Amino acid sequence: MSMDKVIGGSVAAPSIKIIAIDAFERDITLRLPFRFGAATLEKAPQAFLRVRVEDEQGKTAIGGAAEMMVPKWFDKDTALTPAQNVDQLRASIRTAAAASLEASRPTTLFAAARVNEMETVRRLPGNPLAAGFGPSLIARAALDAFCRLAGISFFDAVCRNLIGIGGHMLPGDIDANAASAVLASLRPESSISARHTIGLLDPITEGDIVRPVDDGLPENLEAVIARYGNRWFKIKLSGAIDADLDRLTRIATVLDRLPDYQVTVDGNEQFAAAEQLGALLAQIEAMPRLARLRAAIAFIEQPFSRAITMETPLGGLAAQLPFLIDESDDGDGAFARARGLGYTGVSSKTCKGIYRSLLKAIRIRTATVPGPFLSGEDLTCQAGLAVQQDLALVSLLGLSHVERNGHHYVAGMQGAPEAEKTRFAEAHPGLYERGPDGPRLSIRDGRIAIGSLGAVGYASGALPDFEAMEPLS
Incomplete structure (x- = not known):
């Protein structure tokens, strides 16, 4: 079945309509507890969406998407409890679903996603990151359904621009022809380097372990390197200079045993001012024990709170290292504003929207000034749809490494029936290894094999057992 519509000799993206949305968790x-910034994550629900789309001939298909509802990242307001944070994300899903189903006319996937995000943010004012969570899931699940209906892969859909990036929903700073040319040039790789997250509570050596888990998986940095062979790492900072220097020194002692390595450093909004971060960097420069680690830093991520980032020029810090925004990237114009402050990098996260990531890649590849870059960051993506769809996206964007931490903090596919675990393991034999808790992300020599993500659908290959889940609370 061809989903292409030829108009005047050119191929236009087909129109679809979302006719049903079901949400589960x-x-x-x-x-292991995962500490990032001022938050410690020990548990959280994972959201799942099932979306049915219909084409203009009346044929339908379903698709899926999944994402952890992580508290204290989308909204760090200390007045809100973790449970209230999760309820914000549930509200985003419900609001986005209602707005999406109100649409009366078929349209392209891109236009539908853009309208849905804008309408959901309008209905849930105050925090566009949290409001955008639901639209991002709907967009992914709708794309999965579309690809299944068309019998094509995610890579085909994007490179042929069957998703419909163009038209009146395209931001004014992007040329439609240039956008299509960039999409046509994208090529996925067969593997990608896994950048291992070193959380603030993570043991560095076996001697740091206080309460062993003893589940056969690595519990400290040394064991992670021995098991997975990582050469890329992401180090979380606390903003407390003495504590950060001590931890960086202990991390460097382990990493310096490797013949080569690279790191990114995540401030997670913990630094109150550029001077505070500058003081830390000055002390790092002055410590011979941190010389190799300092030389290995690829960039620093989101050092300041989103409340002050856009009012805090990097000044001389930008000449020392590249800087990237993550939490402050809450809308189309955020990166442009950040560029004016000295930032050159911006994150790709499926929880912010796959089309926003694609638009960032288009802007960067068509930029007249060299220097801007895109990086793949994790939000504890779990085995199954969440990690598969994010890996497919960052691979197609041309990224050579991506932060991966879901496999380290969670073993296998929690809560999934055995039949579901088997379906995903069989659909992606190179991506996963078998474990007692089901498929686990397979990392060998620091790399993840992702060739199977070219399956029909949005990197899915299989769908979860939705009926075995709880409806969205």
Whole structure:
């Protein structure tokens, strides 16, 4: 079946209509506590969406998407409890679903996603990151359904621009022809380097372990390197200079045993001013024990709170290292504003929207000034749809490494029936290895094999057992 529509000799993206949306969740408990910034994550529900789309001939198909509802990242307001944070994300899903189903006319996937995001943010004012969570899931699930209906892969859909990036929903700073040319030039790789997250509570050596999990998986940095062979790492900072220097020194002692390595450093909004971060960097420069680690830093991520980032020029810090925005990237114009402050990098996260990531890639590849870059960051993506769809996206964007931490903090596919685990393991034999808790992300020599993500659908290959889940709370 061809989903292409030829108009005047050119191919236009087909129109679809979302006709049903069902939302579910599963509780996830982490095997190790994950501390980032001022928050410690020990458990959280994972949201699942099932979306049915219909084409202009009346044919339908379903698709899926999944994402952890992580508290204290989308909204760090200390007045809100973790449970209230999760309820914000549930509200985003419900609001986005209602707005999406109100649409009366078929349209392209891109236009539908853009309208849905804008309408959901309008209905849930105050925090566009949290409001955008639901639209991002709907967009992914709708794309999965479309690809299944068309019998094509995610890579085909994007490179042929069957998603419909163009038209009146395209931001004014992007040329439609240039956008299509960039999409046509994208090529997925067969593997990608996994950048291992070193959380603030993560043991560095076996001697740091206080309460062993003893589940056969690595519990400290040394064991992670021995098991997975990582050469890329992401180090979380606390903003407390003495504590950060001590931890960086202990991390460097382990990493310096490797013949080569690279790191990114995540401030997670913990630095109150550029001077505070500058003081830390000055002390790092002055410590011979940190010389190799300092030389290995690829960039620093989101050092300041989103409340002050856009009012805090990097000044001389930008000449020392590249800087990237993550939490402050809450809308189309955020990166442009950040560029004026000295930032050159911006994150790709499926929870912010796959089309926003594609638009960032288009802007960067068509930029007249060299220097801007895109990086793949994790939000504890779990085995199954969440990690598969994010890996497919960052691979197609041309990224050579991506932060991956879901496999380290959660073992297998929690809450999934055995039949579901088997379906995903058989659909992606190179991506996963078998474990007692089901498929686990397979990392060998620091790399993830992702060739199977070219399956029909949005990197799905299989769908979860939705009927075995709880409806969205």
